[in-house]
Amino acid sequence: MQKNIILAGVGGQGILSIAYVIDNAALDAGFHFKQAEVHGMAQRGGAVQSHLRYGDGPIHSDLVPTGRADLIISVEPLEVMRYWHYLSPDGWVVTSITPYVNISDYPELDSLIEDLAAFGRVVLVDSNLLARAAGNLRAQNTVVVGAAAPLLDFPDGMLEKHVETLFAGKGQKTVDVNIRAFRLGRAAGLFFRGLVDGGLSVVDAVRLCRKIDPSTVDPAHAPAWAAAIRADRRLLEQTLAGESVVPCDRVAALA
Amino acid sequence: MQREVLLGDEAIGLGAIHAGLSGVYGYPGTPSTEIFEFVERRTKAAGDVHAFWSTNEKVAYEEALGMSWAGKRALVCMKHVGLNVAADAFMNSAVTGTNGGLVLAVADDPGMHSSQNEQDSRLFAQFALIPCLEPRDQQECYDMMLEAFDMSEDLALPVMVRLVTRLAHSRAAVVTRKPRPQNPLRPTREIRKWTLLPSNARVQYKHLTDKQPELLRRAEESAHNQLTLAGRRGVIACGIAHNYVLENLENGHDLSVLSLAHYPVPGGRIRQLVEHVDDLLVLEDGYPVVENMVRGLFGLSGVRVRGRMTGEVPRTGELNPDLVRAALELPAHATAHEPSPTLAGRPPALCKGCPHTDTFRALNEALAGFDNPQVFSDIGCYTLAALPPLEAVHSCVAMGASIGMASGAAHAGYRPAVAAIGDSTFAHGGITPLLSAVQQGVNLKVIVLDNGTVGMTGTQRSMSTGDTLDQIILGAGVVPDHLRVIEPTPANHDANVQILREELGWDGTSVIIARRTCLEAIKRKVS
Numbered sequence: 001m002q003k004n005i006i007l008a009g010v011g012g013q014g015i016l017s018i019a020y021v022i023d024n025a026a027l028d029a030g031f032h033f034k035q036a037e038v039h040g041m042a043q044r045g046g047a048v049q050s051h052l053r054y055g056d057g058p059i060h061s062d063l064v065p066t067g068r069a070d071l072i073i074s075v076e077p078l079e080v081m082r083y084w085h086y087l088s089p090d091g092w093v094v095t096s097i098t099p100y101v102n103i104s105d106y107p108e109l110d111s112l113i114e115d116l117a118a119f120g121r122v123v124l125v126d127s128n129l130l131a132r133a134a135g136n137l138r139a140q141n142t143v144v145v146g147a148a149a150p151l152l153d154f155p156d157g158m159l160e161k162h163v164e165t166l167f168a169g170k171g172q173k174t175v176d177v178n179i180r181a182f183r184l185g186r187a188a189g190l191f192f193r194g195l196v197d198g199g200l201s202v203v204d205a206v207r208l209c210r211k212i213d214p215s216t217v218d219p220a221h222a223p224a225w226a227a228a229i230r231a232d233r234r235l236l237e238q239t240l241a242g243e244s245v246v247p248c249d250r251v252a253a254l255a
Numbered sequence: 256m257q258r259e260v261l262l263g264d265e266a267i268g269l270g271a272i273h274a275g276l277s278g279v280y281g282y283p284g285t286p287s288t289e290i291f292e293f294v295e296r297r298t299k300a301a302g303d304v305h306a307f308w309s310t311n312e313k314v315a316y317e318e319a320l321g322m323s324w325a326g327k328r329a330l331v332c333m334k335h336v337g338l339n340v341a342a343d344a345f346m347n348s349a350v351t352g353t354n355g356g357l358v359l360a361v362a363d364d365p366g367m368h369s370s371q372n373e374q375d376s377r378l379f380a381q382f383a384l385i386p387c388l389e390p391r392d393q394q395e396c397y398d399m400m401l402e403a404f405d406m407s408e409d410l411a412l413p414v415m416v417r418l419v420t421r422l423a424h425s426r427a428a429v430v431t432r433k434p435r436p437q438n439p440l441r442p443t444r445e446i447r448k449w450t451l452l453p454s455n456a457r458v459q460y461k462h463l464t465d466k467q468p469e470l471l472r473r474a475e476e477s478a479h480n481q482l483t484l485a486g487r488r489g490v491i492a493c494g495i496a497h498n499y500v501l502e503n504l505e506n507g508h509d510l511s512v513l514s515l516a517h518y519p520v521p522g523g524r525i526r527q528l529v530e531h532v533d534d535l536l537v538l539e540d541g542y543p544v545v546e547n548m549v550r551g552l553f554g555l556s557g558v559r560v561r562g563r564m565t566g567e568v569p570r571t572g573e574l575n576p577d578l579v580r581a582a583l584e585l586p587a588h589a590t591a592h593e594p595s596p597t598l599a600g601r602p603p604a605l606c607k608g609c610p611h612t613d614t615f616r617a618l619n620e621a622l623a624g625f626d627n628p629q630v631f632s633d634i635g636c637y638t639l640a641a642l643p644p645l646e647a648v649h650s651c652v653a654m655g656a657s658i659g660m661a662s663g664a665a666h667a668g669y670r671p672a673v674a675a676i677g678d679s680t681f682a683h684g685g686i687t688p689l690l691s692a693v694q695q696g697v698n699l700k701v702i703v704l705d706n707g708t709v710g711m712t713g714t715q716r717s718m719s720t721g722d723t724l725d726q727i728i729l730g731a732g733v734v735p736d737h738l739r740v741i742e743p744t745p746a747n748h749d750a751n752v753q754i755l756r757e758e759l760g761w762d763g764t765s766v767i768i769a770r771r772t773c774l775e776a777i778k779r780k781v782s
Contacts, residue, residue, distance in 0.1 A: 039289070061575075
């Protein structure tokens with residue numbers, strides 16, 4: 001087994017924190033790993049990426065070869081596209097759809113989501129929404145690790161343990177926020193995939209996910225939501241038209 | 256057995272500590288900074304290793320050489336271009352030789368991720384006639400430091416450990432060993448060896464050249480230089496290039512491979528390979544050093560030597576597994592998606608609210624009336640002011656070069672000659688050209704961007720900030736009336752433009768200090 005991952009984002013978004021969590025989980029799991037990162041000039045608000053590779057045999061290159069990545073994990077949707085030629089033909093993308101706009105020619109978010117939808121093998125989470133629900137907007141990187149967790153090769157407790165050690169120095173409150181962010185991200189990612197696997201389009205799944213109260217998200221409800229909306233599309237429009245967020249288990253009442 | 260997750264740089268630092276290090280020296284520079292920082296962090300509690308940033312790489316090298324003179328082990332670390340600054344001390348330390356172990360860890364930057372050139376330090380090791388080790392992975396970074404210190408003391412020579420950005424900034428688990436105790440204080444008694452008067456220097460230089468067969472023997476017999484003979488196609492892979500070869504080879508391949516990581520170049524091993532193959536690809540993350548040596552001026556008869564000079568590998572830039580795959584004539588891997596050619600770029604930029612932005616806005620306005628106003632810049636975050644939207648600086652060459660170049664332009668009659676330099680860069684290389692300008696009475700305007708830290712490399716301590724900076728400038732002879740201090744903020748914009756205009760209108764050497772603390776430094780202090 002070997003897993004090749006490209007971590008992507010913008011300088012300051014906490015890419016290296018994601019790397020820390022996965023590196024140490026890989027170490028605990030007894031895997032070989034290498035993780036190349038960018039320091040220095042590019043960190044000043046520029047595009048930042050890290051190549052992370054682990055597996056049960058020796059890892060040779062610090063860099064992932066083009067076409068050999070299993071996964072892109074990105075804290076920002078535009079940055080996915082800078083690297084997706086690295087993906088192998090059956091590679092996946094896990095990304096936040098919260099844009100980080102610090103350039104004047106940043107594309108329309110809808111067009112980015114359409115490109116991701118066209119690609120298909122995606123897990124999309126609104127990290128802004130989820131991190132806010134967890135208690136701190138800065139925890140968006142942790143949300144994304146949570147969303148990626150089901151595609152990694154570790155028991156969840158192992159990743160959470162290193163989220164904890166990473167933030168331990170910043171106090172219990174920060175640890176709690178990040179553990180919450182991890183769990184919300186994980187649930188939101190699975191819920192999103194549940195909707196898409198249940199037959200919703202990526203675009204519809206994104207719209208619905210944004211409307212659901214993040215603290216109530218439970219992947220177990222995804223098939224029911226997908227089935228209900230497929231049976232009657234007006235349900236989606238009605239849900240979206242409502243003023244407040246919707247609890248995830250509302251679907252039971254709707255069906 | 257202990258395992259730690261370490262960057263290549265950190266593994267270098269830990270290897271040095273476990274080799275019985277007594278002092279670490281350096282000046283911050285990507286991709287080498289984390290070597291020093293690791294040693295500083297790791298030894299702080301015990302306080303038994305001297306760890307204090309130096310004013311520049313030359314000073315760092317000399318301090319390390321002094322530690323060696325006293326019999327203790329010293330590590331000096333820098334980026335590749337830093338070795339240019341230290342070259343005088345470095346070259347001559349090979350002639351004096353060493354007492355306590357002296358290891359130079361130098362981090363090259365192929366691909367220029369954060370540098371002005373991609374010079375290859377292996378040539379510097381060759382130039383100085385000293386051994387060079389080139390680790391392939393993080394474990395070797397650690398292990399080779401232990402080896403390098405022993406080798407330095409065996410040979411009484413400085414030893415270079417050369418790494419590249421990709422390894423310096425990549426993490427892996429490293430197995431560590433039991434630390435060796437530090438050397439006792441044991442100053443040299445060999446006075447002539449250390450006093451390079453020509454009569455002594457001739458003797459010492461002869462000693463250095465006499466050591467060369469021993470250096471070569473060690474490289475020939477080194478376990479790091481592994482030769483595997485198989486088919487008639489051969490590869491020499493230097494340093495981490497070997498990883499890229501392994502990445503691309505399938506089981507049962509037929510290539511003959513020489514992996515090189517210990518220099519001087521072992522001619523005997525290469526001869527064995529050359530006599531075995533008829534096609535030889537040379538892979539190096541840096542200059543075609545070995546490739547050119549193997550080919551020589553006139554080529555090898557009967558063996559096609561390929562590499563950066565023949566186009567199989569690009570002449571410039573960082574090596575990677577894809578380039579090596581192509582050079583090995585293997586088909587490219589299929590990918591899930593084409594690269595996106597029209598993607599919006601995301602270049603690095605000054606932080607929002609950065610004091611440099613306010614300084615350059617004011618400077619741009621003050622210079623607006625002049626014909627072709629260009630500003631000589633130096634090396635730091637403020638070099639980013641060359642990019643839109645500011646486009647406020649127009650050169651970046653070497654540490655401290657802004658002041659010397661602006662002076663030269665002024666000598667030629669260019670007006671106004673303006674230099675922009677950070678407070679730490681000023682300490683590093685700006686003091687001497689300023690002294691020179693004052694002595695010559697040059698009509699020069701120096702803007703010192705005093706943000707109180709070395710910002711670009713991660714807010715290390717600056718040697719000349721605040722009052723120290725003012726005293727140095729006055730001590731260099733700048734007239735007190737023409738040492739102006741401004742606080743670069745949006746609110747002070749008009750007043751700052753006015754002060755800059757006053758100095759631009761005066762015929763003499765002025766220094767304008769733009770003083771406001773780096774936002775990153777404030778953030779790091781708070782957290």
